[in-house]
Amino acid sequence: MTVPILHHYPVSPFAEKVRLILGYKQLAWKSVIIPMIMPKPDLTALTGGYRRTPVLQIGADVYCDTALICDVLEQLAPSPTLYPxxxxxxxxxxxxxxxxxxxxxxxxxxxxxxxxxxxxxxxxxxxxxxxxxxxxxxxxxxxxxxxxxxxxxxxxxxxxxxxxxxxxxxxxxxxxxxxxxxxxxxxxxxxxxxxxxxxxxxxxxxxxxxxxxxxSLGHGSPQRCDAQAALQIAREASPAPWDAPNTQDHHGIALGSTVVVAADHFGQEPSQGELVAATPRHYTLRRTDPRAGTVHVHFPRLGFTLKKASP
CATH class of the missing domain: 1.20.1050.10 (Glutathione S-transferase Yfyf (Class Pi); Chain A, domain 2)
Known part of the structure; x- marks a missing residue:
């Protein structure tokens, strides 16, 4: 199993939410400390612009927003469950x-x-x-x-x-x-x-x-990792294969289109890429960065907006 990488900083409350879930599920994970404020060049190389904390990386898949991260950790370690x-x-x-x-x-x-x-x-x-x-x-x-x-x-x-x-x-x-x-x-x-x-x-x-x-649930088993190592892991990996039979289109935007995803409030920096998935719960963008390689960046539908990129 690929070890998840959490990009965070110690005083981030939303990062504490995820750190504690990692502890509850007794997972080993890698810890990349990011700046509290912009600029965050190593993080945005992975996300394409999204800057809120934390971000979860698994190989060349990058997950934004803790609501989605919770679902990902649940899939990674179903027991004990977050969703009785x-x-x-x-x-x-x-x-x-x-x-x-x-x-x-x-x-x-x-x-x-x-x-x-x-x-x-x-x-x-x-x-x-x-x-x-x-x-x-x-x-x-x-x-x-x-x-x-x-x-x-x-x-x-x-x-x-x-x-x-x-x-x-x-x-x-x-x-x-x-x-x-x-x-x-x-x-x-x-x-x-x-x-x-x-x-x-x-x-x-x-x-x-x-x-x-x-x-008392603790933080699991973190291991320090620097940002350059995390970028190398992304660059050397391939995004998990994605078959999209569950596409739900409410925008009239076809898969394969160049789109922009951004939070609907607080930290609205946009991320641009190719839309490769639009399920009932999330969006996925494929994007390529010189430092991170080709990654899939995932966002929840709730709390985020999707639109076609400007020509």
Whole structure:
């Protein structure tokens, strides 16, 4: 089995989501540390432009967005499952809420001045300003939620999570599911990365106990890998063969067309390539880069837009 490669950085909350899933499934994986802000030339050589963190690489196949990465890891290691059959629909919906509404609210709370001081302790003012400018660009200039609004919403969300934990150890049952990992990572950032503002968690001890159970899953078996080695692995591999009997075309765009895929919000840098798959759940682009060779770059349908490339 080809060892998966995770392109990430230590303080990324979405990367923590995937690191913990790798631990839950007890997988060996290679760890490539990428920059927190643009430019990210080694990463974008693989993706063609997509820059959000993390990205999962398996040989010459590159997977963008943690919702899709979760599905890929489930295929790679089906047990223990992220999607128990009795609760799969609810788990996916709850995970989507956690990755969007809960994450946005928690990070607005976390990045109040005291939290910023925690995250950037010892950093230069220039570094802080570069990070702020980078994230503002990722939001397309949209303002971050005011801290006062985040405070009330975050407390309410924590109370609702605590309500789900009244009768079992994890959000939807006795074992973790994808919703647990999605809900955990923004709270992990609060507790582990912005301790000065983590007192908000104290009013929900059931949530803190659940977080301890989640943390105990660990990160599996990571091995450091540099970006050049990851690019060489992609260059020397071939994308997994793809037969597309399940094509679902809602755009009037034929397979083989040159297209652009981009996130519909936050980090909308586009990736361009040849459309080789458009299934009910994902898109796949074939693209060639001098450093990465020919790769297939995969995106989920949900949260992403597809259009023909400009002539």
């Amino acid at each position: 059959s009795a609760t799969e629909g609810a788990a996916r919906i709850l995970a989507q809420w956690a990755d969007s509404a809960l994450f946005t609210t928690a990070m607005a709370w976390n990045f109040q001045p005291a939290g910023v001081a925690d995250v950037f302790a010892g950093a230069s003012q220039e570094t802080i300003q570069a990070f702020v400018a980078d994230r503002a660009a990722m939001r397309g200039g949209a303002p971050r939620m005011p801290v006062g609004d985040a405070a009330g919403s975050y407390r309410l969300y924590l109370q609702r999570l605590a309500g789900l934990l009244q009768t079992h150890d994890f959000l939807l049952g006795a074992q973790p599911c994808v919703a647990d990992f999605a809900a955990y990572h923004p709270l992990w950032f609060t507790l582990e990365r912005t301790p000065s503002v983590a007192g908000i968690l104290q009013d929900t001890p059931a949530v803190l106990a659940w977080m301890a159970r989640m943390k």
